[in-house]
Structure formats: C-alpha cells, structure tokens
Amino acid sequence: MNEILNKLLELKDDKYKLFISKLVPTVNIDNFIGIRANGIRSIVKQYIHSDYAKDFLNDLPHKYYEENILHAAFLSQEKDNFDRAVEGCERFFPYIDNWAVCDTLSPEVFAKNPEKLLEKVKEWIRASTWVSRFALNMLMRFFLEDNFSPEIIKIALEADTGEYYVDMGLAWFLSYALVHKYEETLPYIESRKLPKSVQKKTIQKAVDSFRISEERKTYLKTLR
Incomplete structure (x- = not known):
C-alpha cells in the first residue's frame, strides 16, 4: 500500500462516508473512505511537490x-x-465517474x-459525459468574463445533451452566462430550443442567483 493511500485511510470517517456517498450516487458506497475536504487539502499541501x-x-x-x-x-x-496539464487531464478522463471529481479538476x-x-x-x-461536463466547466470558469466572445455560448451548446450530468453542466454554464453576459445569453433562452430540462434548470439557477436583478428574474420565469 502506498504512502498517500495510507494517509487517506488514516483520515477515515464512517459517518461522513455515509453522508458523501448519498451526494455522489454514481459511485458504489464500498468505494468511499469518508474524508472531509480539509483532509484532502492537507494531503495536497503535504505531498504536492513529493515523489509520492x-x-x-x-x-x-x-x-x-x-x-x-x-x-x-x-x-x-x-x-x-499547459501541455503537461492537458496530458494529465486526458490521461485521467477515462477514470472520472462522478460529478464531484469532474468539478474538482481545474488546472491553474x-x-x-x-x-x-x-x-x-x-x-x-x-x-x-464527464469530459463534456469538464469542457463546460472550463468555459464557465475561464470564458465568461475577460475571455468572452459570442462563440463561447455556441461552443457550450455543442455539448451532447440528453445525459443528466451534461444537461446540468450546461444549465449551470448558461445560468452563469446570464449573470455575466445577460444580453448575449438571453436569446438562447427566449428561443426555447434548449432541451426542456436544461431550460428549466437554467432559469431555476438564474432565479436563485443574488447577482441577477428582480426585474430580470421576473422575465426569466415567463420563459420556463
């Protein structure tokens, strides 16, 4: 057993295992140890520059x-x-099997x-599924402010919808786009050409946001 796995097992918390396993239903409960986020962060800090x-x-x-x-x-x-980061991500992609791991991955x-x-x-x-969701995450994190262009939304809409976690990733992206680029994003919502689940979830997330005005929220509700 390697050094890092030993360290992970030392942080085992059975109550937290039951809690987190319910939030990540695509992973079998037997494949959880039960470690809180601060435990993961401490291991990253301790080992990031090591041969381990x-x-x-x-x-x-x-x-x-x-x-x-x-x-x-x-x-x-x-x-x-950059190239090393891409290589690491692409090597890891086949082993991503849940939203939490997918959404954690974001090389600086x-x-x-x-x-x-x-x-x-x-x-x-x-x-x-998970690679597509990862791509949506990258668009959301790095291209809705300084690096934005109208092409960004069009690229996001190329995601292969119909799979729950991709649909939710797209809705998450579009809700953030409504926060940062409302005028550019609104026509896609008004067209009602999005999958129904994406349309509904996008509007729900936008309405829940503190960064969208009440006037805009009222209008978005009419587009559900």
Whole structure:
C-alpha cells in the first residue's frame, strides 16, 4: 500500500462516508473512505511537490472516490506547464465517474492560456459525459468574463445533451452566462430550443442567483 493511500485511510470517517456517498450516487458506497475536504487539502499541501505525488498520479486506476478527488486536486495545482496539464487531464478522463471529481479538476495554468485551452475545449465538448461536463466547466470558469466572445455560448451548446450530468453542466454554464453576459445569453433562452430540462434548470439557477436583478428574474420565469 502506498504512502498517500495510507494517509487517506488514516483520515477515515464512517459517518461522513455515509453522508458523501448519498451526494455522489454514481459511485458504489464500498468505494468511499469518508474524508472531509480539509483532509484532502492537507494531503495536497503535504505531498504536492513529493515523489509520492508523482507515483500516485501514475498509479491509475484508483480504487477509492477520495483517491480520484485527490488526483484531480493534484492536477489542479499545475501552474506552469499547459501541455503537461492537458496530458494529465486526458490521461485521467477515462477514470472520472462522478460529478464531484469532474468539478474538482481545474488546472491553474489554464487561466494563463485561454487561446490554447479553447482549442482543447472544442475537442472535449462533444466527448463522453464527464469530459463534456469538464469542457463546460472550463468555459464557465475561464470564458465568461475577460475571455468572452459570442462563440463561447455556441461552443457550450455543442455539448451532447440528453445525459443528466451534461444537461446540468450546461444549465449551470448558461445560468452563469446570464449573470455575466445577460444580453448575449438571453436569446438562447427566449428561443426555447434548449432541451426542456436544461431550460428549466437554467432559469431555476438564474432565479436563485443574488447577482441577477428582480426585474430580470421576473422575465426569466415567463420563459420556463
């Protein structure tokens, strides 16, 4: 058993295991250890620059949900090498099996390379469920403010909808787009051409936001 897995097992919390397993239903309960977020963060801080982390990242597949969360967290620490970050993500993609791991993954270096990232997002957006959701996450995190163009929404809409976690990822993206780029996003909601589940969830998330005016919320409710 490797050093990092030993450390994870030392942090086992059976009550938290029951709690988190209910939030991540696509993972069997036997594949949870039960570790709180601060425990994962402490391991990242302790091991990120060690050979143990390098060995851990090369040791796929992992058994436990928390190992995959940690893997995503380690990859997200990449600050300098874009190509290495992409390689790490693409090597890890086949082993992502839940929304929490998918949404944890976000290499810091991507923020410094929006043009190169966008080209990769165009490849990922129509891929498998979790890769497509990851691509939507990248559009939401890095392209709705400084790097925005009308193309961004069109790329997001290329996601292969019809799968629950992709649909929810797209709704999440569109609700953020309504916050940051309301005028540019609204026509897509008004057209009512989105899948019904995406339309409904987008509006729900927008209405729940503190960053959208009451006037706009009232209008969005008419588009449900």
